[in-house]
Amino acid sequence: MSEVERGDKTQMNAAYTLGPLQAGPPCCDPEPLIRVDNLSLHYGKKPALENVSLDVYKGCITALIGPSGCGKTSFLSVLNRMTDMIPDCRVSGNVHFDGRDLRHPALDVQGLRRDIGMIFQKPVPFPLSIRRNIELPLREHGMSKQADLNEVMQQVLQDVGLWDEVKDRLEFSALALSGGQQQRLCIARALALKPKVLLMDEPCSALDPISSGVVEDLVQRLRGKYTVVIVTHNLAQARRIANYAGFFWIKDQRAGCLIEFGQCKQIFEAPAHELTAAYINGNRG
Amino acid sequence: MSLSRADRQLAVLLRGCALLAAALVLLILLFLLKESWPVLQHIALIRFVTDASWHPVEGLYKLTPMLSATCYSTLGAVLLATPLGIASALFSRYYAPSLLAGCYRRLIELLAGIPSVVCGFWGLTTLAPLIGHLHPPGVSLLTGILVLTLMILPTVALTADSALAAVPAAYLRGAAALGLSRWGLIIGITLPAARSGITAGVMLAAGRAIGETMAMLMVAGNVVQQPHSLFDSVRTLTANIALEMAYATGDHRAALFVSGLALMFTVLLLVGTAELISRKRRYV
Amino acid sequence: MFKNALATMLIWLTAMMVSGVFVWLLSDILIPGLTHLSWAFLAEAPTNAGRSGGIGPIIISTLLILLVAMLTATPLSLATAVLLSEFTQHDSVVGRLVRGSLDVLAGVPSIVFGLFGNAFFCIYLGLGFSILSGGLTLACMVLPILIRTAEQGLQSAPNDYRLAAAALGMSRSATLVHLLLPSAAPALIAGLMLGIGRAVAETAALAFTSGYVDRMPDSLFDSGRALSVHIYDLSMNVAGGDTNAYSSALVLILLLLIINSVAMSLAKQWLHGSVVAYE
Numbered sequence: 001m002s003e004v005e006r007g008d009k010t011q012m013n014a015a016y017t018l019g020p021l022q023a024g025p026p027c028c029d030p031e032p033l034i035r036v037d038n039l040s041l042h043y044g045k046k047p048a049l050e051n052v053s054l055d056v057y058k059g060c061i062t063a064l065i066g067p068s069g070c071g072k073t074s075f076l077s078v079l080n081r082m083t084d085m086i087p088d089c090r091v092s093g094n095v096h097f098d099g100r101d102l103r104h105p106a107l108d109v110q111g112l113r114r115d116i117g118m119i120f121q122k123p124v125p126f127p128l129s130i131r132r133n134i135e136l137p138l139r140e141h142g143m144s145k146q147a148d149l150n151e152v153m154q155q156v157l158q159d160v161g162l163w164d165e166v167k168d169r170l171e172f173s174a175l176a177l178s179g180g181q182q183q184r185l186c187i188a189r190a191l192a193l194k195p196k197v198l199l200m201d202e203p204c205s206a207l208d209p210i211s212s213g214v215v216e217d218l219v220q221r222l223r224g225k226y227t228v229v230i231v232t233h234n235l236a237q238a239r240r241i242a243n244y245a246g247f248f249w250i251k252d253q254r255a256g257c258l259i260e261f262g263q264c265k266q267i268f269e270a271p272a273h274e275l276t277a278a279y280i281n282g283n284r285g
Numbered sequence: 286m287s288l289s290r291a292d293r294q295l296a297v298l299l300r301g302c303a304l305l306a307a308a309l310v311l312l313i314l315l316f317l318l319k320e321s322w323p324v325l326q327h328i329a330l331i332r333f334v335t336d337a338s339w340h341p342v343e344g345l346y347k348l349t350p351m352l353s354a355t356c357y358s359t360l361g362a363v364l365l366a367t368p369l370g371i372a373s374a375l376f377s378r379y380y381a382p383s384l385l386a387g388c389y390r391r392l393i394e395l396l397a398g399i400p401s402v403v404c405g406f407w408g409l410t411t412l413a414p415l416i417g418h419l420h421p422p423g424v425s426l427l428t429g430i431l432v433l434t435l436m437i438l439p440t441v442a443l444t445a446d447s448a449l450a451a452v453p454a455a456y457l458r459g460a461a462a463l464g465l466s467r468w469g470l471i472i473g474i475t476l477p478a479a480r481s482g483i484t485a486g487v488m489l490a491a492g493r494a495i496g497e498t499m500a501m502l503m504v505a506g507n508v509v510q511q512p513h514s515l516f517d518s519v520r521t522l523t524a525n526i527a528l529e530m531a532y533a534t535g536d537h538r539a540a541l542f543v544s545g546l547a548l549m550f551t552v553l554l555l556v557g558t559a560e561l562i563s564r565k566r567r568y569v
Numbered sequence: 570m571f572k573n574a575l576a577t578m579l580i581w582l583t584a585m586m587v588s589g590v591f592v593w594l595l596s597d598i599l600i601p602g603l604t605h606l607s608w609a610f611l612a613e614a615p616t617n618a619g620r621s622g623g624i625g626p627i628i629i630s631t632l633l634i635l636l637v638a639m640l641t642a643t644p645l646s647l648a649t650a651v652l653l654s655e656f657t658q659h660d661s662v663v664g665r666l667v668r669g670s671l672d673v674l675a676g677v678p679s680i681v682f683g684l685f686g687n688a689f690f691c692i693y694l695g696l697g698f699s700i701l702s703g704g705l706t707l708a709c710m711v712l713p714i715l716i717r718t719a720e721q722g723l724q725s726a727p728n729d730y731r732l733a734a735a736a737l738g739m740s741r742s743a744t745l746v747h748l749l750l751p752s753a754a755p756a757l758i759a760g761l762m763l764g765i766g767r768a769v770a771e772t773a774a775l776a777f778t779s780g781y782v783d784r785m786p787d788s789l790f791d792s793g794r795a796l797s798v799h800i801y802d803l804s805m806n807v808a809g810g811d812t813n814a815y816s817s818a819l820v821l822i823l824l825l826l827i828i829n830s831v832a833m834s835l836a837k838q839w840l841h842g843s844v845v846a847y848e
Contacts, residue, residue, distance in 0.1 A: 085735055087658055125682035126748055136747055137737040174717035189737065257341055292741040296656050306573070306716065307670040309709055313677065316688045372583035380580050389584060396591055398825060400770030402797045404805050405817045407594050407773035410811060435590065468576040496678025498773040499797075505803060523680045523773070530687070530777055545684045551675055556676035 023097055033058040033197065034079065034102075035226055039093035040255075041074050041083070047255035048074045051093075054246050054261045056197070061219065061228045063183055063238035063264070066248030066279070069257025072231045075248075076199045080116040082108050114141055116197040122206050123182035125174035133174045134186060134192050142194060142226035156188040160218055163201070181209020184218060189260045190211070191226075198222065200230040204237070216241060235280065302472070310342045317546050320564035324539035325535040333543070339509050341529075341537035348544060350511045354426065357512055358501065359494040361430035362437055365488050369434070370441025375471060378449050381428055383397040405503035422506065427515040429505035433497060444489065449475060449480025481562050488510040488559035498523040522548055547559035605812055611820070615783050618807050619799065624817055626785035629770070630700060630793030631824075634779055637789065638702025638768050640716030643710050651745065675713035679773045682710050686778035698792040703713065703779025707771060707839030711764035718763065722756025723749055762832040766825055772797040796821050 032055030041049040048078055049071040064072045079082045081102070083091055102112070120200050122205040126133050134153045143149060153170075157163040162184050166177070174185055183203055190198060202221065204212040220241050221229055232238050245268070246261040260273045270276045277282040288296065292386070327347065336347035373393060377386040408428055417423025431460050452475050460470045476483070506518020507528060526548075533541055613623030649667065657664040675808030686706030696702045726749045734744040750757070772795070781802065794802075800817045803810030 028688065080736060082732070082736060084629070110738040110740060113736060118734065118736035120729070120736075124729045126730060126733070127752065128747075135733075136743075137739055140737075140739045140743045186733070193737065289740045296652075296740050299648050299652035299656060301572075303652045303663070303667045305714055306645055306649045309666045309712065310670045310677075312675045312689065313674075313681070313685045313709075315679070316685055316693070320684070369583055372580045373587055376580050376584040377847065380577065381584070389588070392588060392591055396587075398766055398770075399594070400772070400797055400821060402770070402772045402800050403598065403821060404594070406800055406814060406818055407597055407805055410815075411597050435594075437756055438587065466570070466573040468573040471576070487822075492676060494682065498678070498680040499801060503801070523678065526680050526684065527773055527776065530684070542684060542688075545681045549681045552678050553673060553676050556672070560672065563829050 019023070031058075032056055033098060034229075035094070035175060036079075037094040037096075038077075039075070039078060039091070039095060040089045041078065041092075043070065043086070044088045050251060050255040050257045052256075054258060056227060056229055057244065058196075058227050059201045059224045060243035061223050061230060061241055062244040063079045063239050063242035064229065064231045064246045064248060065233075065235060066256075066259075067250075070248035070250050071257070072248050073181065074256070076118070076201055076229065076231055079199055080113050080118055081107075082118065084109065099135045110141075110205060114193045115195055116199060117191060117193060117195040119183070119186055119198065119200045121202040123179060123186050124179065125182045125185050127173065127175055129171045130174045130177070130185065131170040134189050138171070138192055152192050156191045159191060160188040161214070162183040162188060178211065179207045180214050182213050183207060183211070187215075189219065195226065197227045197229065202231050202233060205233060241262065247271075247273075247279065249275055249279075250252050293359050312457075313404055314549075317542055317549065320542040321539050321546055324536045325544060328536075333540075336511070339525075341540060344536070346523070346540050347509025348525075350509050350542070351522045354429075354496060354505070355521045355523070357426060358429045358433055358505065358519070358521060359491055361414040361426070362433035362494045363487060363491050365430065366438045366441050366490060370438045370486075370490070371443040371445050371476075371483060373438070374445035374449055378446060379467060379471065379475075391560070393439050393442050394557045395445065396435070399436075399495060401436060401499040402503075404432055404436050405500035408500065408504035422516075422518060424504055424506040424518055425516045426505060426512050426519050428482055429501050429519070429521070430515075432504050436497065436500060437494050440493055441483075441486050441492040445479070445483045448479035448486065451482060452478045475506045485559040485563035488555050488562070492555040492559070496501070496523065496548065496552050498527050499523075502527050587732070592646055597820065598815060598818050601812065601815040602817075605626070605816040606819060610813075610816055614785065615813075618810070619783065620804050620807060620809050620815055621799030621813070624796065624799060624813075624820065625782060627794050627796055627817075630786055630795045633700045633789065634703045634775065634795055635706065635765060635768055636700060638707035638711060639698070639718045639761070639765065641705060642715055642764065645708075646715035646760075647719055647757070649716050650723060653716070653720050654723035655741065655745065655749070659807065660664055665736060666813045670714055671713045675717075679771060681708065683774040683777040685709075690725055690779055696790065698778065698781055698782075699790045700786055700793045701789045703775045703788075703793070703795065706774050707768045710771065711768050714767060715760050715764045718760025719753070719757050722753030722760070724751040725756065748791075758832050762812060762829060765828050765832070769821070769825055769828065770797060771795075772801055776801070789806040796824070 006054075032058035034140045037050060037053050038045070039052045045207065052071075052075060054062075059284075062164070064075065066072060074083070077086075078091055079097075079102070083089045086265060091103065093103075097112075097116070100107070107199065125139060126136065128136065131153060135149050138149055139154060143152070154163060154167075157166065162181060165181065174182065177185060183206075187198075203219070204215050207215060219228060223243075230238075230242070231258060244262065245264045247267065248256050249258045249259045251257040260271060260276045262272075266272075267276065268280060271280060275284065324346075332353075333346050333348045336345045338345050338348050341352065373389070377390045381389060408431070409424070412431060413425075413428050415423070416425060416428050429504030442462040456474050456478060457470065460474050465473065477544075501521045505521060505524065507520045508518040509520050509522055509525075510517065512519045522544050526545055529537070530541055572631060590730060610623040611628065612625045614626050616622035617625060649671075653664055681705070686702060686709075690696050690702035690705050691698060696705075712732060730748045730752070731744060773793045776798050779795060779798075781794055782792040782796065783794045784791040785801065800814050800821065802818065803814035
């Protein structure tokens with residue numbers, strides 16, 4: 001069954017049923033890969049996040065759900081130090097990745113971003129050929145032999161299911177690809193660096209339903225090999241693919257905060273907090 | 286900022302280059318002052334206006350005829366170029382069909398690109414003889430004003446054009462809905478809304494006119510005299526510097542540098558005011 | 570109703586008058602200029618104070634002065650533009666200082682640059698009347714134009730690229746070289762074009778820095794006469810020099826046209842080579 005057909009089928013299933021919830025995670029690691037402890041974030045004087053604590057487990061898909069403006073994207077930006085690029089942004093609290101203090105000023109941020117990759121809401125392929133899109137970051141991180149580059153490129157394009165679609169037009173512009181293909185290219189580009197974690201900020205929301213299904217399908221297949229933290233507005237999607245879920249809300253009309261975090265089954269079927277229940281059932285947000 | 290080591294080194298290099306570029310202005314000011322100093326030391330500034338005449342050999346430094354020439358020529362050119370330039374901008378934006386408008390705009394841009402020496406040369410060989418028929422000599426204040434107008438018209442036209450483009454389309458729709466005629470719309474709504482941009486453009490053009498050397502050198506006559514009519518030959522401040530630099534020494538040379546400083550400050554004042562006006566973009 | 574019609578008529582009249590004068594000017598230069606233009610004219614040296622002969626050495630001097638000016642100004646302006654666009658906040662002290670002083674530099678009249686060039690390059694640095702002095706003075710003059718257009722070009726590159734490249738762990742310099750500069754290339758070339766155009770048209774500043782000597786320059790330290798200075802000299806100081814002045818003016822205008830078109834085609838080529846254009 002081709003990628004597109006399988007994607008179609010998943011999408012069709014999703015349209016008529018909610019799909020089976022993922023039973024227990026294939027995680028055997030009791031230690032979390034990322035520990036966030038009391039994280040707060042301010043843009044100038046405005047608080048964006050207040051006292052968020054959660055754990056991200058290795059090999060699992062962790063979904064961050066909640067309405068817009070609750071600080072989910074800001075939270076994601078802290079994890080790969082993209083907040084460094086925002087002027088006037090203050091972060092406090094502890095974040096530990098693989099035992100290391102992620103917020104230490106002397107940390108090699110370029111290396112960190114190789115281990116923690118990010119996929120944006122709007123696909124951002126570079127205005128270069130498909131081949132150059134993947135080779136450029138690899139070359140920057142030290143890989144120089146063309147044979148190695150070709151091997152990695154083929155591998156990641158196969159992983160995202162793009163290889164058959166683009167293998168004859170690798171020298172053509174990446175901008176000529178469709179939205180869904182562009183997003184898969186961005187994922188392939190990030191995968192080429194062999195990251196441990198992939199941060200995804202609503203990767204499907206800018207795509208049409210068919211492409212959305214294909215990308216979602218890809219995200220599911222990343223489970224186990226990679227750790228994924230995905231921000232999504234689509235509750236059904238979170239229910240379909242996530243192992244863990246964190247529910248964000250705005251506290252007192254000001255800063256975003258984490259209301260509840262836990263295993264996906266528990267959050268969706270037996271939420272502890274009434275706000276979570278209200279949101280899940282569509283009564284709020 | 287999480288810059289890598291290579292990035293930090295690059296930032297240091299770039300900062301050095303930028304500061305070098307920024308320091309150039311200071312360097313220019315410094316050297317102008319250095320060269321002016323000998324004459325500023327023992328000649329009071331007021332003498333540049335009150336001395337009997339401009340005879341540096343005899344220690345007389347009256348710059349007034351040159352100052353008048355610069356003022357009158359700039360004034361004349363601005364008075365002529367402003368309506369012509371604004372009309373050109375209105376033409377290409379509201380009156381001409383789009384193909385013609387594009388051609389006309391291109392023509393203005395080409396006009397802007399004609400070197401001042403070529404404009405001066407044309408003035409000398411074509412305009413001056415024509416004016417000479419009217420009233421000898423041909424090289425006069427009038428010729429200077431006409432050539433200057435030709436040179437600064439593109440500045441006024443192009444800045445007016447972008448000022449007009451910045452007027453919100455909502456104004457135009459509202460006015461059209463009220464049944465205003467095209468001219469009524471322009472005089473009542475568009476021009477007032479674009480006022481600050483156009484004024485800034487006129488000031489820039491004036492700055493250019495004041496600083497213009499070659500054209501005035503070639504067509505204005507270069508006689509040091511207070512102009513009493515449009516047909517008198519005059520020498521502007523810029524032409525004065527250009528003519529006498531070749532052989533000036535000592536105090537004479539320093540006096541020329543003083544006039545250069547005066548020019549610099551005047552133009553800077555105009556350009557600075559133009560900047561301020563265009564930044565405080567007000568809508569009527 | 571009457572006012573509307575009158576205004577329309579006056580505006581059309583203005584446009585026709587301005588176009589008319591423009592055509593008049595061009596034809597007044599082109600027609601006499603063309604009659605004396607020839608390959609010999611372009612190659613020979615001027616004789617008899619320029620009344621006869623050609624402008625060969627003058628063209629060479631002009632090109633050399635241009636070369637010195639652009640080779641000096643381009644790296645400096647690119648570096649400054651990169652700093653202003655990528656490494657400083659918009660309202661930082663360094664940014665405001667640099668931009669402010671460049672705005673001032675842009676307003677300085679060309680004769681004042683001539684005075685400065687003479688005092689600094691010719692006398693203080695001891696370069697005398699030379700192509701080097703002229704070129705360096707011109708470099709100071711075109712710096713603000715180059716920096717302004719380069720900065721605009723860099724700012725117009727989509728910010729998404731910077732974020733995506735950072736998320737991939739790419740350094741600022743790599744992002745600059747592979748993504749931002751190619752994206753800004755058309756603006757950079759356009760700026761270069763504007764700068765060259767201004768430099769070639771410059772007369773007053775060159776008269777006092779690169780000198781009047783009209784023979785072939787031996788080196789960059791030798792004095793050389795630029796084309797614009799030659800036109801001035803022939804028309805004002807040499808009786809009967811008008812014929813050659815017309816041809817020289819024509820050559821100057823043609824040179825400007827050539828520079829314009831070469832730069833445009835360079836921009837197109839560059840775009841197709843390294844960066845594939847937007848669909």
